Amino acid sequence: MKKDFYPFMLEREMSIWEYQVKYNLSESGVQPMTIEGLAEGDPHFIESLLATSLGYPQTNGSLELRDQIADLYRGATRDNVVVTTGAAQANFTSILTLMDPGDEIVVMLPNYMQIYGLARNYRLSVKTFSLKEELGWGVDIDELNRVVGKKTVLIAICNPNNPTGHIMAVEEREAVITAADKVGAWILADEVYAGSEHHTDEVTPSFWGDYEKVLAIGSLSKAYALPGLRVGWVMAPEETANEIWARQDYVTISTTMLGNKLAAYALSTEVRDKLIARTRSYIRRGYGNFERWCRQHDDLVSLTPPDAAAIAFVRYHREANSSEIVRRLINEQDTYVVPGDHFGMDHYLRISYGLSEDYVNEGLRRIKEILSST
Ligand SMILES: Cc1ncc(COP(=O)(O)O)c(C=O)c1O
Structure with a gap:
């Protein structure tokens, strides 16, 4: 076995924690679609799916x-x-x-x-x-x-x-x-x-x-x-x-x-437009909420606004290492975000806001608890 294999830490850690913590704000996409949602109003599609060889x-x-x-x-x-x-x-x-x-x-x-x-x-x-x-x-x-x-x-x-x-x-x-x-x-x-x-x-x-x-x-x-x-x-x-x-x-x-x-x-064409509109609505609503949180806690974090996606790369104003902060977040607050370390940039956290608002808000509250006590 090669000894100097460079592991893909971002994917490996996300995969370990995303189903183990209560608040997973590491996801870079929005709330995934169900098959039912995809085929909404089109029973023929479900039938054709069932008949697929x-x-x-x-x-x-x-x-x-x-x-x-x-x-x-x-x-x-x-x-x-x-x-x-x-x-x-x-x-x-x-x-x-x-x-x-x-x-x-x-x-x-x-x-x-x-x-x-x-x-x-x-x-x-x-x-x-x-x-x-x-x-x-x-x-x-x-x-x-x-x-x-x-x-x-x-x-x-x-x-x-x-x-x-x-x-x-x-x-x-x-x-x-x-x-x-x-x-x-x-x-x-x-x-x-x-x-x-x-x-x-x-x-x-x-x-x-x-x-x-x-x-x-x-x-x-x-x-x-x-x-x-x-x-x-x-x-x-x-x-x-x-x-x-x-x-x-x-x-x-x-x-x-x-x-x-x-x-x-x-x-x-029709389904594609529907899916993109849904994603944008999650992102735009979620971002407004997330930006407010960043403004309210500008002693803890600063945000350079993203132009796209359901994630932001947020700088936090604490000395502690980003992986240590995330370790505490998991252990003490049952919450996961991606540490900047995984992008080779300490003192950042990648935080997702494309999920339901209550869920994101509770995750953010827990992040605040950790940052405030660091
Ligand atoms: C920039 C980028 N490329 C590729 C991927 C992998 O995407 P997929 O799910 O299509 O394999 C990701 C997943 O997060 C990503 O962020």
Whole structure:
């Protein structure tokens, strides 16, 4: 067994605690949908679900589903789409396809730490550039330009960003594309939070179509509130999509037949609009409530407002280490949030507000208890 394996602490700890604590404010999506809610007012869909034959679907995703996903992206066809077991597998298989050990990857930080950890375990040479709180969680473009160089094979970004909720401005997007173009690097854009915007009903535009060497990663887990379906996808130039599919043959073969069927239903125009509207209403209502709490407790925390997603990356005004604070939160208050440590940034907590208001408020009250007594 390799001794220096770099574990994915964020996912592992969330998985341990999310069903053990009473108040779990670690979730980055909103209250998940039920199948009943998804099919509301459409008994025929439930009937067709019950009649589904549980064979293997086409292994890169059903034609119907790939057509619907392609419709979300400018100029794409089903041949650009590989349906994966969540965005998690899309990220994993994409990196394995495009990179060899020793290759250089440039990763945005903070970030969902999957690609960062995967890159270390896969012996890639990892460089980073930052989103800075003093820039409203904007990209430090000078740093980006300093770290991207001739050896860079791929730049990994997350937009809208987990954990900060930042949506990149036009200048930031252009800076990433220009930096990649200069050295012929790929851009892997993890866009799973597109559709969960706070201030606009316009879905955050994809990097797809703005530059040739883009892999755009999407998912039904966040904006569509269907994480348990485990359906995500990667958009890639056709030849690359085929290469990614070839790796998938070895890992999972395919996603599930039920997943493909439910995902295609979720992405049909009417249902899709309903799901996104539901997510936005959870997020917008929840954020107002959460922001009030932050203002009331500005001696304990400060908040740089997120633009999207059901999470905020909150700085707390205490010396104690974030993992220690979370440990106390679990032990003394039966509550869990993600410590900044898991993003390589101590003195922050990632807190979720996309769940029901009473539940969030009780969780926040418990966080206040711990911070006040620290
Ligand atoms: C940025 C980002 N990418 C990918 C994932 C994994 O998503 P999925 O449930 O589609 O595998 C997450 C989950 O939190 C995420 O935050």
